[in-house]
Ligand SMILES: [Zn+2]
């Protein structure tokens with residue numbers, strides 16, 4: 548670590564160093580009651596492997612920290628991406644299924660409207676046949692005279708006198 552040295556005497560060698568709460572590094576020889584660099588009343592933390600991770604992190608290489616953080620971040624991104632892909636696959640299946648059901652219902656609806664139309668036509672036929680049947684059941688005298696009969700009757704009546712008066 549090129550940057551590491553005592554902030555007071557600038558030595559790099561020594562068995563024990565400490566970091567102050569005011570942010571200075573002191574070798575064993577430079578440790579006094581207050582900070583030997585800025586004179587602030589401070590507390591000392593011995594630099595060692597027993598430091599907490601949040602303290603140790605200040606002595607790690609920023610580049611390596613960035614790489615490991617980036618790896619962690621990319622793991623998080625891949626994890627979330629995989630969840631997203633599952634949702635997309637599920638939604639695609641849902642879309643296909645809903646489209647299939649919609650087509651099925653549309654076809655059924657079309658068939659239903661065709662059957663309704665056919666049913667209406669048949670109902671009309673039945674009504675006409677009922678009317679005709681009721682008419683046929685009446686005695687001859689009560690029957691409505693159809694224009695066809697009237698025509699034939701009057702035709703016969705008309706032809707008779709002509710035949711008589713003919714020479
Ligand atoms: Zn020193």
Ligand SMILES: [Zn+2]
Pocket residue numbers: 567569570571582583584585586587589
């Ligand atoms: Zn200081």
